[in-house]
Amino acid sequence: MSTLTSVPAPTGAAGPARGLRLGGMNWLVWRQHRAAFWTLLAATVAGVLLIAYERTQLMSYLDTQGWPHLKDGWDQHLDTSAMDRISLALGLAPVVIGVFLGAPLLANDLETGTAKLVNTQSSSRVRWLVTKLGITVAVTVLCTTALSLAFGWWWAPLKHLTSGPSWDSSTVFDNTGPVPVALTLFTVVGGVAIGMLLRRTLMAMVVTFGFGVATQIAWAYERMSLGHIQVATSHNGVLADNSFPVLPGSAHMIDQFYLTASGDYIGYGNCHEMTASATNACLDQKHVVGWAVTYLNQSQMPGMQWLGAGILLALTAALAAFILLWGRKRLV
Amino acid sequence: MNGNGAGYGDPGEPGEPGDGTAIAAYGIGKKYRRGWALRDCSFRLPAGRICGLVGPNGAGKTTLLGIAGNLLEPTTGTLRVFGEAPESEGANRRTAFLAQEKPLFRRFTVEETLRLGRELNPGWDQRAAEDIVRAGNVPMAARIGTLSGGQRTRVAFALAFGKRPDLLILDEPMSDLDPLVRHEMMGTLLAEATEHGTTVLMSTHMLSELENVCDYLVVIAEGGLRLAGEVDDLLESHALLTGAHVDGQLPANLAHHTVVETRTSGRQFTALVRPGPDGLDGGAWQAETPNLEELLLGYLRSPQAAPLLTPSARIDDVQAVAA
Amino acid sequence: MEFRIDRRSGIAAYQQIVQQTRQALRLGVLLPGDRLPTAKEVAETCAVNPNTTLKAYRELEREGLVEPRPGLGTFVLRSLARPQAAADGPLRGELDAWVTRAREAGLEREDVAALVASVLEERFTGTTVAAAQGEALDMRGQG
Structure with a gap:
């Protein structure tokens, strides 16, 4: 042991540069949670490697089908079950990270008293909270962004094709772009807040699990409400085979209505009569001229993802602000 | 530093330590949901004293220490540490606090625990901290979770003294130690305080801890102040x-x-x-x-x-x- | 020189330090020029408040036995050792012979101490009886 009695210089300034040298509060937070952080980083690397492997499998199949000019029936032997399985695992990530990283982040310190230990050193409580949240958020963003990019890259060849998971499925929508990052951040920071309020690690993990699942369910319900609804209409009546309007190939259909001469939409359950003539009479009487179909076009996907992610990130920021304001006064 | 460190080490000086004020409490009270834990406490603790805070369990000792150590905010009144608010950077730097349960990170090694002190405290004295740890033959590479209660207390003491505080607040510091370690730690505590002129405020309900150790006394009971002043007086x-x-x-x-x-x-x-x-x-x-x-x-x-x-x-x- | 503070004796710690220092001066354990342990050293070994030690040293200083030298410590000024009381002095030899005889006569340690204490009280009436008793007890402890 050296006879170091003076104050070590602040982060990075001391001695020869040895790569990334953490100092001060950053060192403490990393040291305290390094097992969780390294686990997360390792799992991310494994996930990215797995996705990369699966993508080479996909591409070699597509190559046999003449990619990028695919022959007819190219998708007869297309197997995208790996994509569904991995997306399911990725879908669990927000809950798992929230429960195992978010919930104990403050709850454990409050439960074991180490919050007192840290807060009776010379650095301020806000500094402690900001560093804890900051490093956790940074690691979470790094990992989820990497996985999101990898998954998007895997799906990209299928993006404009009619087979494989479509853009509006949870498989694709929730695992690409900013969505997984925002969902995870929201669950993790929510878990931190829950842990701060409950002050018990195990209870915080259980409650955070419920919070994460509820978030996923709410998201699944609201996901497709994020788009700007488009309408396609036809004026060839409603009975002929070709009377239905043509939608863009990958559109997400929401609902369909009868279109009347006055431009109103009425439910297509109307005029469900016994005989064709009665039906026709009914349709005539209501002046039904064709179909109106509401849908979301695939081109809306990035906008919807960013809108949803934006809402989640705003909520996350509000939670983080709450943690700082509450914790500044009441922690320990 | 307040310069009264030499006073003790040199017996030629008059025994009175520096005449500054370490703690001044102005009518502080603390109310929890279940009622008042501390009411209308006003007293002064002169700097350089070794003060015992005595009272029955539940008298408000931990609450009072928590307010002085910036872990709690008083409901009423104010408290000053060396003339500054406990939450101020100045007071924070000059105060070390040792909680009753002596919390440490169980997975850290002793060395890492001392590094924690070094990373978070600008005035850190690594040698003083290491000396205290070494005196108990605590291996630097051992994890905190594997140490005995006495060894853990020693590391917690080292962390507190390494901060080079002017005010050291201890909540029931010796309660879970065997007599030998207790005597040893009390000796270490007094020697460190003597050398550096540290003001010590420690709560206890063991009278034997006070006798010959404290020269100042604050007694509280049922949330109220009963006695405060020099033991002899x-x-x-x-x-x-x-x-x-x-x-x-x-x-x-x-x-x-x-x-x-x-x-x-x-x-x-x-x-x-x-x-x-x-x-x-x-x-x-x-x-x-x-x-x-x-x-x-x-x-x-x-x-x-x-x-x-x-x-x-x-x-x-x-x-x-x-x- | 190391002090032994007995917390159950009922005698104030500073008085114990004074007595033990006098005792050491009397027995020649401390000689002029010797340095007394600093308040820090006493605090470390005996867990005694430094002010207690300083109070004791001030008392010894008033008695002219020790002298503080700023920045260096407290030093012994004069000895209380009397040649007669030295380990090889004739008085000690006589006492030794007397104690041996008392023991042969079947007296227990306590009997001897009580006898000595009562004679001391008789001969030294008016002087500090309590101190004499304390010293007698100390001598017994070291006998």
Whole structure:
């Protein structure tokens, strides 16, 4: 042991540069949670490697089908079950990270008293909270962004094709772009807040699990409400085979209505009569001229993802602000 | 540093430590959901003292220490540490706090625990911290979770002393230690405090911890202040009277003094009093100066007795206004 | 020189330090020019408040036995050792012979101490009886 009695210089300034040298509060937070952080980083690397492997499998199949000019029936032997399985695992990530990283982040310190230990050193409580949240958020963003990019890259060849998971499925929508990052951040920071309020690690993990699942369910319900609804209409009546309007190939259909001469939409359950003539009479009487179909076009996907992610990130920021304001006064 | 560190090490100096004020409490109170834990406490702790904070369990000791150590905010009143608010950077830097449960990160090694102190405290004294750890033969590479209670306390002490505090606050520091380690840690504590002129405020309910260790005393009971001041002054301003009572009638002239507590046993009565201005002569009793234990027990048994603060422990109005 | 503070003796710690220092001066354990342990050293070994030690040293200083030298410590000024009381002095030899005889006569340690204490009280009436008793007890402890 050296006879170091003076104050070590602040982060990075001391001695020869040895790569990334953490100092001060950053060192403490990393040291305290390094097992969780390294686990997360390792799992991310494994996930990215797995996705990369699966993508080479996909591409070699597509190559046999003449990619990028695919022959007819190219998708007869297309197997995208790996994509569904991995997306399911990725879908669990927000809950798992929230429960195992978010919930104990403050709850454990409050439960074991180490919050007192840290807060009776010379650095301020806000500094402690900001560093804890900051490093956790940074690691979470790094990992989820990497996985999101990898998954998007895997799906990209299928993006404009009619087979494989479509853009509006949870498989694709929730695992690409900013969505997984925002969902995870929201669950993790929510878990931190829950842990701060409950002050018990195990209870915080259980409650955070419920919070994460509820978030996923709410998201699944609201996901497709994020788009700007488009309408396609036809004026060839409603009975002929070709009377239905043509939608863009990958559109997400929401609902369909009868279109009347006055431009109103009425439910297509109307005029469900016994005989064709009665039906026709009914349709005539209501002046039904064709179909109106509401849908979301695939081109809306990035906008919807960013809108949803934006809402989640705003909520996350509000939670983080709450943690700082509450914790500044009441922690320990 | 406040420069009174030399005072102890050099016996030639007068024994009075620096005349600054380490802690000044102005009517502080703390209310929890279940009620008041501490009410209207005003006192002063001069710098350089080793002060015992005594009271029964639940008297508000931990609350008072928590307020001084910036872990709690008072509901009423204010407290100043070296003239600054506890949450200020200055006060924070000059104060070290050792909680009763001596929390440490169980997965950290001893070395990492000391590094924690080094990373978070600008005035860190690595050698002082290491010396304390080494004196107990605690291996630097051992994880905290594998250490014995005494070793863990030693590491917690090292962390507190490595900060080089001017005020060291300890909540029941010796409660879970065996007698040998307790004696050793008390010696270490006193030696460090002596060398650096550290003001020490430690709570305890073990009288043996106080005797010969503390030169200052703050006694609280049921959330209120009972006694505060130099141990010697407090002892000398009391007398323990013993005599014979007549059918339960205590001598009438006992009323000339402030009676803290009276007890009778057979024909004998014992009274702990604060002598009135005329002195103790003329009573049918024998007067003695009480020892610390008799004084403390008397006050703890008689919560209704008027509190006593010696002049050095009083907060006068001028100071209160200035604060 | 190391002090032994007995917390159950009922004697104030500073008085114990004074007595033990006097004792050491009397027995020649401390000689003029010797340095007394600093308040820090006493605090470390005995867990005694430094002010207690300083109070004791001030008392010894008033008695002219020790002298503080700023920045250096507290030093012994004069000895209380009397040649007669030295380990090889004739008085000690006589006492030794007397104690041996008392023991042969069947007296227990306590009997001897009580006998000595009572004679001391007789011969030294008016002087500090309590101190003499304390010293007698100390001598017994070291006998």
